[in-house]
Amino acid sequence: MITSADEDLLRRAVAIAAHAVTLGDAPYGSLLAGPDGAVLAEAHNTVRRDNDISAHPELKLARWAARELDGDTAAGTTMYTSCQPCGMCAGGIARSGLGRVVYALSTDQLVGLNPESGAWPVVPQDGPALLAEARVPVEAYYRQSGGPAPAGDTDGTPS
Numbered sequence: 001m002i003t004s005a006d007e008d009l010l011r012r013a014v015a016i017a018a019h020a021v022t023l024g025d026a027p028y029g030s031l032l033a034g035p036d037g038a039v040l041a042e043a044h045n046t047v048r049r050d051n052d053i054s055a056h057p058e059l060k061l062a063r064w065a066a067r068e069l070d071g072d073t074a075a076g077t078t079m080y081t082s083c084q085p086c087g088m089c090a091g092g093i094a095r096s097g098l099g100r101v102v103y104a105l106s107t108d109q110l111v112g113l114n115p116e117s118g119a120w121p122v123v124p125q126d127g128p129a130l131l132a133e134a135r136v137p138v139e140a141y142y143r144q145s146g147g148p149a150p151a152g153d154t155d156g157t158p159s
C-alpha cells in the first residue's frame, strides 16, 4: 500500500528525474529513505554522461547501501524511484538487502511513453557445461573460507 508519506517521497524522486533532464541526463531519479522518511541518498541516471550502462539510479543506490549500511539498517530502508526498476537494478536491489521499493511509472507505462525502453533483446544463454572443471575454484573458495561468502560478496573481492 502506498501512503501519502510515500507519495511525498515519490514526488521527490520524480523531481530528481526532472532535474536530471536539465543536466542533460536521462529522466530517471531515485532516493533511499530510512524508516522515519529521512532521505539517506539520492541519485539520477548518468548512463550517457558516464558512458556506463550500469549507471541507473536504483543500482547506484543499491550499491551505496550495500557498502555503507549494515544489514539491519538496509532492511529498514525504502527506495523511491521514478520508474519501476529494470532487471539489472532489481537484481542489485535484492542483493543489497533493501526493505522495499516504491515506484511511480511501471515498466509498461514507461514503454507506453517511450517504446525503446522496452526494446531489450533476450540474449541466448547456453549452459550448464564443464561441471567437473568449473566446480573446482568454487569448491576451493568455499572450503577455504569455511562457508558461504557474506551477502553481496559474490565475486570474492574484499568489501
Ligand SMILES: [Zn+2]
Pocket: 056, 058, 059, 085, 086, 087, 088, 089, 090
Ligand atoms: Zn535499472
